Amino acid sequence: MKPLRVSHYTLTTAVGAGIGAHAAALQSQTTGLRPCPAGHAPSPTWTGQVDDLSIPLTAELAPFDCRNNRLAELGLQQDGFIVAVERARAQYGADRVGLFLGTSTSGIQQTEAAYAARDASGALPSWFDFDRTQNLYSCAAFVGLRLRLEGISHVTSTACASSAKVFASAYRALQAGLCDAAVVGGVDSLCRTTLYGFASLQLLSSGICRPGDARRDGISIGEAAGFALLETTPGAGVALLGYGESGDAHHMSTPDPSGRGAIAAMAAALERAGLQPADIDYVNLHGTGTPANDLAEDTAVATLLGTQVPCSSTKGWTGHTLGAAGIVEAAISLLAMQGGVLPRSLNTRVVDPALRCAVLMDNRAAAVRTVLSNSFGFGGTNCSLIFGMR
Amino acid sequence: MTTLFVAGVGCWAPGLEGWATARAVLRGQTPYASRAVAVPAPERLPANERRRATISVRLAFRVAEDALAGTDLAADALATVFASSDGDTPIVDRVCRALCDRLPSVSPTDFHNSVHNAAAGYWSIATGARGPSVSLSSGDSSFASGLLEAMGIAIVEDRDCLLVAFDVSPPPPLRGPCRIGEPAAVSLLLTQRRRPGSLASLRISMVSPELETPMRDAALETLRRTTPPARALPLLAMLACEAAGSVRLQGAGGRTVALEIGTF
Numbered sequence: 001m002k003p004l005r006v007s008h009y010t011l012t013t014a015v016g017a018g019i020g021a022h023a024a025a026l027q028s029q030t031t032g033l034r035p036c037p038a039g040h041a042p043s044p045t046w047t048g049q050v051d052d053l054s055i056p057l058t059a060e061l062a063p064f065d066c067r068n069n070r071l072a073e074l075g076l077q078q079d080g081f082i083v084a085v086e087r088a089r090a091q092y093g094a095d096r097v098g099l100f101l102g103t104s105t106s107g108i109q110q111t112e113a114a115y116a117a118r119d120a121s122g123a124l125p126s127w128f129d130f131d132r133t134q135n136l137y138s139c140a141a142f143v144g145l146r147l148r149l150e151g152i153s154h155v156t157s158t159a160c161a162s163s164a165k166v167f168a169s170a171y172r173a174l175q176a177g178l179c180d181a182a183v184v185g186g187v188d189s190l191c192r193t194t195l196y197g198f199a200s201l202q203l204l205s206s207g208i209c210r211p212g213d214a215r216r217d218g219i220s221i222g223e224a225a226g227f228a229l230l231e232t233t234p235g236a237g238v239a240l241l242g243y244g245e246s247g248d249a250h251h252m253s254t255p256d257p258s259g260r261g262a263i264a265a266m267a268a269a270l271e272r273a274g275l276q277p278a279d280i281d282y283v284n285l286h287g288t289g290t291p292a293n294d295l296a297e298d299t300a301v302a303t304l305l306g307t308q309v310p311c312s313s314t315k316g317w318t319g320h321t322l323g324a325a326g327i328v329e330a331a332i333s334l335l336a337m338q339g340g341v342l343p344r345s346l347n348t349r350v351v352d353p354a355l356r357c358a359v360l361m362d363n364r365a366a367a368v369r370t371v372l373s374n375s376f377g378f379g380g381t382n383c384s385l386i387f388g389m390r
Numbered sequence: 391m392t393t394l395f396v397a398g399v400g401c402w403a404p405g406l407e408g409w410a411t412a413r414a415v416l417r418g419q420t421p422y423a424s425r426a427v428a429v430p431a432p433e434r435l436p437a438n439e440r441r442r443a444t445i446s447v448r449l450a451f452r453v454a455e456d457a458l459a460g461t462d463l464a465a466d467a468l469a470t471v472f473a474s475s476d477g478d479t480p481i482v483d484r485v486c487r488a489l490c491d492r493l494p495s496v497s498p499t500d501f502h503n504s505v506h507n508a509a510a511g512y513w514s515i516a517t518g519a520r521g522p523s524v525s526l527s528s529g530d531s532s533f534a535s536g537l538l539e540a541m542g543i544a545i546v547e548d549r550d551c552l553l554v555a556f557d558v559s560p561p562p563p564l565r566g567p568c569r570i571g572e573p574a575a576v577s578l579l580l581t582q583r584r585r586p587g588s589l590a591s592l593r594i595s596m597v598s599p600e601l602e603t604p605m606r607d608a609a610l611e612t613l614r615r616t617t618p619p620a621r622a623l624p625l626l627a628m629l630a631c632e633a634a635g636s637v638r639l640q641g642a643g644g645r646t647v648a649l650e651i652g653t654f
Contacts, residue, residue, distance in 0.1 A: 042494065042495070095596075095598075095643075095644070095645055099643065104505065104506070108482070108486075111482060111486055112486055112489055114486075114567075115486035115487060115489070115490050116489075116490055118490075118563065122562070122563055123563050124563045124564070124566075124567055128567055129567075130564065130567035130568045130569075131529065131567075131568075131569070134476075134482070134567075134568075135475065135476060135527070135529055135568075136475070136476065136477065136506060136527035137475070137527045137528050137529040137532075137642065140528075140642070141529065144643055149643065150643050150644040150645065151596075151643050151645065152535075152538060152596060152641065152642070152643060152645070153528065153535075153642045153643040154526045154527065154528045154532075154535040154538075154539070154642060155526060155527045155528070156524060156525065156526050157477075157505070157506030157507065157525055157526065157527060158505075158506065158507040158510070158523075158524070158525050159505040159506075159507060165524065168522070168524075169524065169526075169539060169542070171546065172539070172542025172543060172545070172546045172547075173538070173542055175542065175545060175546045176392070176538075176541055176542045176545050176546070178538060178542070178596055192489050192494070193485050193486075193489070193496065193501075193504070196488075196489060196494060196495060196496040196501075197485070197496045197498075197500075197501030197504070198501075199496075200495065200496050200497065200498040200501055201498045201501060201502065245521075245522040245523070246520050246521070246522070247510075247511075247514040247519060247520045247521065247523055248514070248520070249514045249515050249517075249518050249519060249520050250515065251515070252502045252503070252508070252511050252512070252515070253498075253502040260520075261520060264520060377505070377507070378502055378505045378507070378508075378511065379505055379507040379508060379510055379511025379512075379514070379525075380511055380514055380515070381507055381510070381511070381523065
């Protein structure tokens with residue numbers, strides 16, 4: 001495919017608000033994860049919480065008030081992203097800039113709070129606005145209003161691959177002539193549904209997550225908002241070179257141990273980019289830190305790309321931000337290329353001897369031109385993205 | 391502009407149980423009468439999963455199987471788009487109730503079935519489909535967004551695409567805050583090339599805001615307006631009548647999605 005230029009991007013996670021905070025934390029190897037406050041989860045764990053979401057919303061946006069949309073607002077305000085989109089809107093027209101966002105749980109924290117506030121008859125409180133908070137499209141309706149976009153838009157919700165797959169949807173909409181530029185991204189926020197849900201599946205780490213570690217025991221859940229502006233106009237800088245999507249057709253919540261689906265997604269991304277396995281300089285792994293995920297992904301990467309390419313999961317910094325993981329790790333991949341530093345597998349003490357890939361145990365300075373980022377989710381959904389700097 | 395072809399249609403809503411029934415109603419051969427009928431269990435799921443399938447998975451499978459019936463297209467070769475405004479609100483209700491218990495807990499089955507792509511995941515497992523699959527929401531415009539995504543997939547991925555739109559009735563106390571009325575599901579099997587048995591051609595574009603195409607029958611118009619998948623009814627009516635013409639759908643973000651239906 002013709003490279004799709006990432007002309008602007010921004011990222012907000014527990015590590016900090018904005019790209020600069022992430023570049024600094026990646027450099028200093030400082031995690032954003034902390035012990036989860038007592039009472040929030042069924043058992044002790046660590047989370048990647050964005051601390052201050054007291055950000056004000058305008059009267060127009062107030063009906064959308066929920067943790068997820070506040071996180072979106074905080075994310076949009078970083079790195080001059082709103083100004084960049086204003087420029088694109090002026091250039092292409094508000095109805096020619098597409099909007100494709102990913103989330104897994106949208107504003108469900110608001111619904112949890114509404115259920116806790118039911119009256120004696122069991123009715124939900126009057127302040128609860130289902131359509132503008134719980135509804136899956138809520139974050140795109142909110143961001144669309146905030147950025148004054150009037151073009152094609154949808155929310156992709158495919159669990160933890162959601163905000164990787166939005167790059168594919170944006171590319172398709174551009175190719176089909178439905179828009180001339182696109183804002184993509186993802187927003188997912190901490191809620192009891194995911195803390196208790198992952199605990200029920202015994203996938204929640206008892207401490208800080210340790211991707212690829214011999215003694216890894218699960219995920220640390222994080223929250224994040226990230227956005228990117230994609231344009232087809234030529235220019236130097238970073239670009240999406242390829243993407244690949246596949247389904248495991250195996251199990252709802254366990255990856256195919258053969259890695260077949262993950263291999264298909266990575267191979268499709270390579271083919272679309274017109275690249276060979278040897279062209280990949282770094283792999284940002286999905287690397288959740290569960291025993292089964294890391295092993296299956298290792299099998300897939302080793303099979304397709306070999307065992308020499310440097311790999312790491314960066315969830316040790318941000319936690320697993322679920323529906324936002326795709327955009328978080330896309331942004332970190334872009335940072336790796338622009339900063340010339342490959343991030344290590346943070347919190348990993350001893351690499352699992354069963355893993356064959358070259359897991360980075362320290363940050364490494366390197367000229368990075370091409371990066372592959374993996375995102376996999378429940379339902380057996382896989383998405384691989386390839387970014388390049390030219 | 392790209393032309394797609396409709397190789398199959400599926401439908402399930404109160405009074406429109408299956409495409410054969412819906413077709414007769416939409417052609418005016420049978421009067422429309424809404425009634426509550428249980429959604430049959432998915433044929434393609436293994437027995438264990440079939441018994442446990444949630445209402446949203448049942449609806450999605452029913453219309454997907456309906457659209458594929460009578461075609462020789464292999465389900466495992468198709469890309470899929472699953473469009474739903476709100477996914478499985480009965481699970482949202484159970485999870486949020488359970489979190490209010492003195493000892494909160496979430497059922498692991500409810501949790502993995504709560505993802506918006508649950509129907510897509512089960513369909514992939516049931517059929518062996520390993521190709522691209524998108525599960526999306528655009529609120530009331532979810533069907534229109536699904537059509538646009540399916541068109542993009544046909545153009546870029548060079549694949550025929552099964553589009554499934556479904557939404558279920560929210561249980562109390564979500565009924566009210568969530569405005570969805572009756573459960574409904576619709577599917578279209580969209581191919582890149584005309585095939586023997588193709589029902590119609592379909593050209594899809596985005597235009598400046600225009601009024602949506604309504605249903606003439608008052609009860610069908612109510613259904614169309616109160617459950618997002620039923621926004622497809624004006625298109626289904628043209629397919630049922632084997633008529634050429636235009637349909638306008640409200641798109642997400644403000645523009646209108648224009649459909650031009652051609653017959654052979």
